[in-house]
Amino acid sequence: MIEWDLPTPHILSWMVEPEAIDELGHANNAAYIRWLEQVAWSHTEALGLGLDVYRQLNRCFVARRTEVEYLAPAFEGERLQLGTWIVENDRRISMVRQYQVVREQDGVTLLRGNTRWVCVAMDSGKPRRMPHEFIDGYPLTQKES
Template sequence: MSEWDLPDPYVLAMNVDAAFIDRMGHANNAAYVRWLEKVAWAHTDALGLGWDAYQRLNRAFVARHTEIEYLAPAFVDERLLLGTWIVENDQRISMTRRYQIIREQDGLTLARARTRWVCVAVDSGKPRRMPPEFISGYAVALTKES
């Protein structure tokens, strides 16, 4: 049985929908990228920095680099626990999230991932410094990697 890699993840539970299943009979690799985005947005919303705040501040985070290690397949109707942590934040332009996907039934870790996010202006897509609201809002969720 797997445990969380780091303490106190933000966790989102979900079921594997049939739409995510590919010809091999398991969740397609691209589905994992969607799930990472889903838990990242849920965590961001929980921190009070949802899309409304992004638009008001004219700032958003876009994925710069993602690495995913696929460890085991997910199948239709399985319940997954998507965990995420913010593990780096330079308080200027970038932050890094880690992710872990666990199958609830047996506690097996199905995937681990890491994404480097870059702050950009919503109206231009160009890199911009984080506003103070991002610095303070995301700071409360910073977890040190061991």
Template sequence: MSEQNLQWDHPTPFISDIEVTAEHIDHYGHVNNCEYIRWLEVVAWAHSDALGLTLERYRELDRGMVVHRHEVDYLAPAYLGERLQIATWIERCDGKLTLERRFQLQRVTDGVTLMRAHTRFICVQLSTGKAKRMPAEYASGYGAVALESVF
């Protein structure tokens, strides 16, 4: 199976490639579950960057989207040397305080989905850590690619 033949849960995913290396492997001989969480962060930032919502822009606006809740379903293990692809989508953006992402991780060789995840983010003022309304730039940037339009 090739990358072009992978079956994603939703249309127009943002995709990052992963190659499983020794640093990802745990004492059971497969990818440690903490790596999956790290990959969620990596692909989410790459997607935000592609939308022009970079860490630098977050700092300029004194606003950040921080994780409120992760839900992760580990469906099958990944092993050393495997090529994987992780996809993300903005599921919904309320244009005010919250943003939700979906994720799917697949093995390239056979198209098996190894993990699905859902993350809810809350907008905070970086200087105080307190919840704060998201800037219009976030609402329009994330909202434009959301699977569900809320506002």
């Protein structure tokens, strides 16, 4: 049983591939960053805000700052559960996505982190206000009381 930090995460199952393993025999820190991007994009698509919508709106989110706390290593062949939530949305230009990576076998949390995403125009890369599709489409996770 996985104990998620917040209720109702968007979850992506993942297998640690050989390419993720570094010289020390465990998943490299850069692999975790790629996994976080994968679960973020999976969540975005599940919310109905895929690349086609981004292009129509000429808006997308780019990572401004990512913070991660590596808690335990992942090894080749392990199955992981990547969870994510929207924990802040200023409804103007940025939102924060929180992550938790859990090893399926024993429920150990391997990583906690978050990314601040900034809304930009796709054609210029310059920060722009969120369209209503982003304001309404990226709902905040309601924390349990």
